[in-house]
Amino acid sequence: MNLRRLAAIVLKELRQLRRDRLTFAMIVGIPVMQLVLFGYAINLDVRGLPSAVLDQANTAHSREVVAEIGASQVLDLRYRLSSEQQLQTLLRRGEISAALVIPADFETRLARPNPERTPLQLVVDGSDQVVQASARQLASYPLPGWQATPSMTVVNFYNPERLAPLNTVPGLIGVILTMTMVLFTAIALVRERERGNMEMLITTPVSPWELTLGKVLPFVGIGLVQVTVVLLVGWQLFSVPVRGSLLALYAASLLFIFASLTLGVFISTLARSQFQAMQMAFFTFLPQILLSGFMFPFAGMPKAAQWLAEVLPLTHFLRLARGIMLRNATLAELWVEVLALSVFTLAMLVIAVSRVRKRLD
Known part of the structure; x- marks a missing residue:
């Protein structure tokens, strides 16, 4: 082995990496992004779960209990x-993750402690395992004067057996x-661009919209x-059910497929090689998987991370898939997520087509 020739090859590769700004940015950017996401955005200590109160007792003591539980900052x-109908509607739509229910005989249950009839109920959305775990933690929270008997029963909607696949498979x-x-x-x-086929297509009468859509539709x-x-x-x-409309689930999946494909088209207009395309695709995978709520609790993230997650299409599809499959929600009830995916798809498509037009010029 000739060390001089070896050093020349190493030097040549380093110079090539320096000229390849995108690859150099990925080398630095991916570790920094991982550090920031795991350091700031990923938080297993859930706080601020969107919740509701159904106080059927409406006494001074019940209002004191509501204030006490609210001070825990978990809910x-x-x-x-x-009414209970309002509670079920909000849960099905995904607008709340939990609800504190105080029964009408609240004072009687306090006066006659009975483990089978606890003074409080905490109804939770069982389609999210993180919510389940937080609810069990809150149920063990000792309220003043109630240490001798359980004070709260957790009622698990949509996944009473607490099966992990019911939460994982839709995601x-x-x-x-x-x-x-x-x-x-x-x-x-x-x-296609590396092989010269893209330049050949650009010289034909095919419009940028036709070219972009034609490349997307086969996938x-x-x-x-x-x-x-x-x-x-x-x-x-795993016996994972589809409790809602199968047609609605496929419609939501189709919308998400278009959103993902347009993101891929946009990446292809930036990348100069297949290796760069893989790098940039991975660069988009990481924040989507970490911030969407698939692996880590969405409610535990700081506001800045939540705002970023709302821009990512996977966040909205997870809500659609879990809502339709587990909570029997309709697309009309989940219209916010449908609108978000539609806007993302249209925006990515317009940007990608505009960049194809620049290449035509």
């Missing part, structure tokens, strides 16, 4: 309800689509096949 008691649909749709599209388009079928596979395997192996 953000932003709604005051008057995996979004994670798998994110990883495959963005990566496949970005690499496929860059590969839609692949995405729908993946959704079907995950649903069938989840049902066969």
